[in-house]
Amino acid sequence: MSFRFKEHDPETYRRKGRLISLAMAGQLIVFGLIFSQLLQLAFDGGFWLNVVGVLLGLVTTSMIFAVLRERPWMTEMRYVWQLKHHLSRVSAYLPALRRAVEEGNGTALAILTFYHQGMAQLAELNGRTLDDDSELLAERQKVYLARQESGLPERVDGFDPQDLAAFKRG
Incomplete structure (x- = not known):
């Protein structure tokens, strides 16, 4: 697959990049906390349950991002x-x-x-x-x-x- 140069507005790219980065970080935090709390409630606590909750949050965030990656607003x-x-x-x-x-x-x-x-x-x-x-x-x-x-x-x-x-x- 060949790659062709395209013109993009630098300001638009940077603005969208910051917005997407913040949204991804927020999603990771929220999903990590939700999964950690659910695991803590279901299995009665422990450090490793928090780690697993954060990893589940990371996987969930990555999956959502993979789906959204093809949206038109992600062109840049x-x-x-x-x-x-x-x-x-x-x-x-x-x-x-x-x-x-x-x-x-x-x-x-x-x-x-x-x-x-x-x-x-x-x-x-x-x-x-x-x-x-x-x-x-x-x-x-x-x-x-x-x-x-x-x-x-x-x-x-x-x-x-x-x-x-x-x-x-x-």
Whole structure:
């Protein structure tokens, strides 16, 4: 399944992220307390019953979240999770991709371009900058120049994970 970049409003993403985090934490607390209390009443107390109650609260919260994950109002969250997943996969191949770019491999260049675009978009959505990582900035400039020399556009539209199969991890 290929991944395509989409534009999302950073403020909307951060607002929804905070709201969802608070709701999840609240659900976990409430369900943990309810299950702990029910177990304490049913089995006459004990520390481990509280632990089991909290674990049941965690499982219940996770199940509710899994169901709600596909709702339309979760679009930004799903997109960022997918972006992070793909960036994580690519980062496992970075040394091999860097070597392949040095050898003139166009696919590796496209994947590294995706990586740097994705990192920049993730930083923007999270309200951060990448200015403090000089190695990342230098590599991004190097990738930009390599694409320019090859006559390729500055940006890519997305990423196909199957493209990583040609490169050895790590």
